[in-house]
Amino acid sequence: MNIIDKRNSLASSRSTSYRRRAKSAIRNIAIHHSATTSGSAEAFARYHVNELGWPGIGYHYVVDQDGSISLCHDLEVVSYHVGNSNSFAVGICMVGDFRTQSLTVAQRQATLELTRSLMDQLSIPIDNVWGHIEFPGYSWKPCPSISMHSFRNWLREEGATFTDSPPPSPTYVAGARQRTILSRGDQGDDIRALQERLDELGFHPGRIDGIFGPQTADAVMRFQRTASISVDGIVGPETREALRDFESATEPIEHGSPTDEPDDREEMYRKETRRMLRLIQPMMRGTDVQEVQGKVGVATDGIFGPVTEASIREFQISEGITVDGIVGPQTWHALDRIQENGGGGYQRLLSVQTPYIRGEDVKRVQRALNIRVDGLYGPLTEQAIRNFQRREAITVDGIVGPQTWRRLFN
Numbered sequence: 001m002n003i004i005d006k007r008n009s010l011a012s013s014r015s016t017s018y019r020r021r022a023k024s025a026i027r028n029i030a031i032h033h034s035a036t037t038s039g040s041a042e043a044f045a046r047y048h049v050n051e052l053g054w055p056g057i058g059y060h061y062v063v064d065q066d067g068s069i070s071l072c073h074d075l076e077v078v079s080y081h082v083g084n085s086n087s088f089a090v091g092i093c094m095v096g097d098f099r100t101q102s103l104t105v106a107q108r109q110a111t112l113e114l115t116r117s118l119m120d121q122l123s124i125p126i127d128n129v130w131g132h133i134e135f136p137g138y139s140w141k142p143c144p145s146i147s148m149h150s151f152r153n154w155l156r157e158e159g160a161t162f163t164d165s166p167p168p169s170p171t172y173v174a175g176a177r178q179r180t181i182l183s184r185g186d187q188g189d190d191i192r193a194l195q196e197r198l199d200e201l202g203f204h205p206g207r208i209d210g211i212f213g214p215q216t217a218d219a220v221m222r223f224q225r226t227a228s229i230s231v232d233g234i235v236g237p238e239t240r241e242a243l244r245d246f247e248s249a250t251e252p253i254e255h256g257s258p259t260d261e262p263d264d265r266e267e268m269y270r271k272e273t274r275r276m277l278r279l280i281q282p283m284m285r286g287t288d289v290q291e292v293q294g295k296v297g298v299a300t301d302g303i304f305g306p307v308t309e310a311s312i313r314e315f316q317i318s319e320g321i322t323v324d325g326i327v328g329p330q331t332w333h334a335l336d337r338i339q340e341n342g343g344g345g346y347q348r349l350l351s352v353q354t355p356y357i358r359g360e361d362v363k364r365v366q367r368a369l370n371i372r373v374d375g376l377y378g379p380l381t382e383q384a385i386r387n388f389q390r391r392e393a394i395t396v397d398g399i400v401g402p403q404t405w406r407r408l409f410n
């Protein structure tokens with residue numbers, strides 16, 4: 001392994017520094033791509049420090065396309081790369097945008113070798129080597145955009161040599177013995193092939209276990225949304241075809257985004273202390289579940305089941321945030337805003353704006369008008385308000401101000 005020690009030469013903040021931890025706190029190795037077609041530890045460090053204001057580069061290691069490895073931090077450094085999981089993860093970033101590029105042989109070998117040596121040194125099992133997207137709260141993040149299932153298989157093949165041709169992709173094509181439609185509850189090799197294909201395309205379906213469960217359905221829906229086909233979580237002919245052809249249809253990505261982390265969610269994830277709530281087996285229970293249920297308006301039994309999940313999705317749609325049915329930092333923040341609104345008093349003027357005003361208050365208005373409740377203040381809502389104002393003999397302007405609000409609710 002060709003490791004270059006850059007711990008003292010990369011850009012770092014003069015005023016802040018990362019926390020440190022004991023090596024024994026490390027439980028995961030996180031694999032990233034840089035989402036840039038080129039780059040270096042030096043460039044990422046400058047970006048993280050100068051543009052994002054971080055104490056130093058986010059990654060512990062950067063692996064270049066030629067297979068050379070930059071050591072950027074001691075393992076004890078708690079740098080930013082996987083939000084809430086930073087304190088127990090080591091970050092390895094491979095330079096490249098694997099949505100459009102492939103790993104080079106040298107890079108793959110160096111990354112595998114590095115990962116294996118870290119696994120040995122820190123006693124980390126293969127199953128704890130995760131892609132960025134596999135960390136809690138990151139199912140929206142297409143990083144590292146390679147199949148982590150394959151990556152972990154490569155790790156198992158100690159000493160294996162690689163050629164430039166990628167491993168044959170799972171036979172995800174129409175075949176004689178294949179079922180035509182795959183949906184929740186199905187099991188078998190065709191489900192496994194489906195999961196592998198989803199994983200390969202970066203739509204992490206959870207465990208590759210040949211069982212079509214909620215996570216697989218979720219991955220199918222995320223895929224369908226991305227592929228712009230009907231979103232039903234079921235794999236029929238249309239979805240099957242889209243899965244087969246997806247790569248060739250991938251749009252070119254604009255180059256030059258300096259890192260895969262340039263968004264403000266990192267900070268939010270870092271500060272969030274509440275646990276992530278999601279639909280799993282056995283179902284999660286607790287007062288936090290109850291609190292969430294109260295806010296999205298479902299029975300507050302304190303058990304995170306399918307109905308709660310569905311309501312969370314609806315809530316996320318109306319808030320315009322990532323729709324995954326999971327209460328992570330972003331959704332917690334959105335839910336917090338409901339509380340601040342103090343149970344639905346008049347808060348703001350509602351009118352048709354571009355983009356449309358959205359929120360719980362709009363929903364309340366729509367419910368009161370007995371029209372479709374989508375939480376968006378669009379032309380139909382405006383028209384219904386005009387009619388209402390006419391009936392109430394108040395100023396007809398299609399705008400919900402304090403007077404109209406009072407008439408609606410008092």
Ligand SMILES: [Zn+2]
Pocket residue numbers: 031032033132143144260
């Ligand atoms: Zn990443």
